[in-house]
Amino acid sequence: MKVLITEYLRINLDTEQWECRRCGHVHGSARDNYKRGLLVYDRDPREIHKPLLDTRLYERTYSPDPAWCRILEYYCASCGTMVEAEYLPPGHPPLYDIELDIDALKLQWKDRKEVVEPTVGPDLALEKVKNNRALHADHAHGHKH
C-alpha cells in the first residue's frame, strides 16, 4: 500500500520508505525527514525572478534581494524532478516540513482503498468568486458587462 503525500512524494507503508512518484526512487525512511534523501541546490533568486528594470539605473528591479532571500531547490537524486522550492534567508536551517505518525497512518489506511492518482477537489473558492461576479454584473447600473 502506497499513500500519496505530495505531487512528487509517496509513502510505501509496507517498507516505511519515502518514494519518488515520478521514478519510484527510494528517498529514505518515512519516519525521517524526506529531504535527507534529496539533492539540494542554493539558487540565486535573480536567476528565477529576473530583473525587469535596468540594473544600472535601479537597485530594486522586481528581483528578490539575494542577500535576504535564497531559493533552496530540492531534486530527486534519480530523475531530477524538483520536489520543493524553499525560500529562506541565507543560512537559515531548512524546515522539517512533513513529519507524519507512520503507525497512525498505517492504522488509518487499514480499511481504505489504495489511491493511485489523486482526486481533484471542486474549486469552490473560485466558483464563489465567479458567482459573485455574475451577481454584480447583473446589477442594473446603466450597462451590461
Add this chain to the structure above:
Amino acid sequence: MNDQISKEDKALLDKFLADNQLFLGPDPEIMRNHSLTPRSRAEDEILKKGLDNHQVHHVRGLINAALSEAFTMVNQMGAAPGAKWGDLVTGIYTAQGDLAMIAPHGIIAFAACCFYPIRFIVKYWSNDPTVGVKDGDGFIHNDARYGGIHNTDQSMMMPLFYKGELVCWLSSTIHEGENGATEPGGMPAAAESKYDEGIKMSPFKVVENFQLKRDLVTFLQNSVRDPKLQLEDMKVKLHAVMRLRERIIAILDQYGRDALIGTLRLHLEDTETEMRRRIREMPDGTTRVLQFMDSSLRENCLQKISCAITVKGDRLIMDFRGTAPQFLNRSVNTNIASFKAALCTGLLQNIWPDLPHTMAVLSPIEIITDRNSIVDAEGEMPQAMSLMPLFKGCVVWTIPMNKFNYSVPHKYSAVIASQYDQAATFIYGGLTQHGDVTGNFCGDINGNGQGARSHADGEHSVSPVFGFMCDSGEHEINEEDTPIIRLGAQRLAKDRIAWGKYRGGMGYEQIATARGSALWGFMTGCEGSKFPSAQGLFGGYSCPSYQLMKIKGINIFEELKKDPKVVEVFDIVKLMNERPIKGGKYSSNDMGMTFEVCNEGEIYMICQGSGGGYGDVLERDPALVMKDLREDLMSHENARDIYKVVYDEKTLVVDEDATKKLRDDYRRERIRRGKPFEQFCKEWVTPEPPKDIPYFGSWDNNREIYATTMGQRVKMPAEQLQGAFMLNPKDVRIMQLEGELEKVKAQLDDCRKKA
C-alpha cells in the same frame, strides 16, 4: 495578604474588585477565547427536546435570505468605498454572543471576530445601571482590541427582544476606512503608538429607541476626516439592522422562539462536529511552514512567522511559537483575536470553502503563541497596520494543510498554492476636486492573484485574501469622487509570475496620479519588495518581489498637452527603463510608503501580485507556455530559461522532441549540481541570522528569539519577549549622511594638507 480567607470573604473581595474596576479594558477572558460558549439553559432545553431537521433547514434558509437582504442594503447604500466593493458583513448571534451566521456574500473574516464586542456588551453593559441593554438600543464599535479585524471597520450591533426576552443579536459592519488616524485612510503605517491610530471606540450605545443619538454622532464626526461619510454609514448600518430585525421577528412570529434559538445553536454545533470529522480524516503528524515579512512599512527588516500544524485524532493544534516579537513603535502588530479571525478566513477561503461561515469552524482548533509576539501583541502596541501579519494568517494554512490533505481520498476543495497576500493598493487622502476632506483606499486591494492549483493555473487578480466575494471596484466612480486619475489600470504585470507546472494567477499594474486638488497624497502598505510573499507549492516557485515606482518632478498632464505621444503606453517596465518623460525623477522603492504628497501630474506605480506556483516548471505543458506567450503574459526569455521549451518565436510552434531533450538534459544538470542534504546543510546552515539583516524571530531554536532594538541585535527567551524599539529611519539616514560627510571632509583635509 492572608490567602486563607473564607469563601464569604472571597466573594466579598471579588464583588468589591468587580464594582471598583477602574478601567474596563479589553477583557482577556473574552478576547482569548475563540470557542463556542457552553449552551445556555434555554439552548440546552430546546436541543434536548429535539428539533425538526426540516424546519431547522427552512429557518436557516429564511435567516440567510434576511442576512442577504440586509447585506445588499448596505452594499447599495453605503458611502464608504469598502461598502461599494463588498468589504462588509451582516450577522446574527446567539443571545450569549456567539456568531451563528453571516450573510452569504459577507466578508468571512468578520465571522470570526464580530462576536467579541457583543460578548463584552453582554458581560459589562447588560447589568450596568448607567448603560443597560434594552429593546431599540444600538451599539457602535471599531477598536480591534475589543474584537474586530482592524480599526477601520465600524459595527452597529443591536439586541433583538421578542416578547420581552433577548433572543439574539444582529449586526452590520463596514470597512469604513477613514478613522481620524495620524495618516488619512485609517491604516497609518506611521502610527508609532496606539494613540496615533485615530478614534478608538470600545463598544458603546449610540442608538436608543431605534434612533441615532445625534450628540454622539457629532462627536464621532468631529473625530474623522470625512464627517458626511461617518453619519451616512451609521444610518445605513442602523437601518439595515432594523430591516434584518423585522425579518427575524417575522420568523419568530411564524415558527416560534424555540425554532430560532435552536437553529442558531444547532448550526454552530453541527459545524464544529463537521470540523472535527474532517480533522479525523487527515493523517496524524505535524506539517510546518515559515513565512518571512521583509518590512515594517517604515524600514526593511525580516520578521519570521513560524507555524507548525499538528493533527492528532480530531484535534488540530496551530503552534506559532518562534514568531517575531512585537514592535513598540511600528504598527505592524496584531492582537491574537484579530489574528485568529485571519486564520478562520484562510480556512474558509482556500481549505474548506464549503463549510458554513461561522466562528464554529475555528472553535475546535487550538492555537499556541508566544505572548508579546507580532501575532499576539499586547494592547498598548500600535496595530493600525495589522493587515501585514493578518494577511499572512489568511494564507498560512495553504502550504501545511495541503501536505496533510493531499493524501485524503475525498477532497472538499482543490489543492492550491498560496494566494498573493499583500494589500497592494493606493491608500489616499487630501482635498477632493469638490473641496471635501477625505481619506480612504482603492478597491485594487481586492485583486490578489490566485495560487496555482494541482490541475490548473491560478486565476488572475481573483479576490482579496480576506474574502472571495469582494470586487475591485469601478475606477470611474473613484475618479468622480476623488482627484485620482488612472493612467494605467488592469494591465496584467507581464513576467511577474510565480512559475510552476501550473503558474500562479497574475496581478495587474496600477498607475495613478492626481488632478484638480489643492492637496493630495498617497501611501502604500505592502511588504515583499526584497523577500517574495506568496509561496509556491510542491516545487512551484513563489511570486517575485514587487516595488513601488515613482516619476516625480513632472506633470504628466502638461507633458501630454505638449506632446500627446510622449508616452507610447502606460506600462511600468517601459516607463522606468525608457524614461520617456524628460526631467522626471524616476525611482524604484520599497512597497511600504508612509503618506506622501503627490503634486499634480506626478506618477505612482504599483502592482497586484501573483499567487504561488504549483509543481516543477519542467512539467509545464509547452502548450500552456505558448498560451502565456500569445496572451503576452511573459517574454520569450523566460519561456526558454525557466520552462525550457524549444519553439519557433514567430509561429509559436513547439518542437516537442527538442523540448523533451532539453528538459531531460536539464534534469541531469540538476542532479549534477545538487548536493546531498546532509553535506549541503553543513555548508549552508549558520549559527545565527546574517549580521547585516535586521532579523526578528527564531533561527534554529524556537525558544530563542532574535530582534534588533535601538539598532542593536538582541536574543531573548521566547517566554519573556520584549517589544523591539525601532530607530527613526530619518535619524538613521542622517547618521549615515553625517558619517559620509565626515569621511569626505577628512579626504578634503588630506588633499589640502598635501596641496
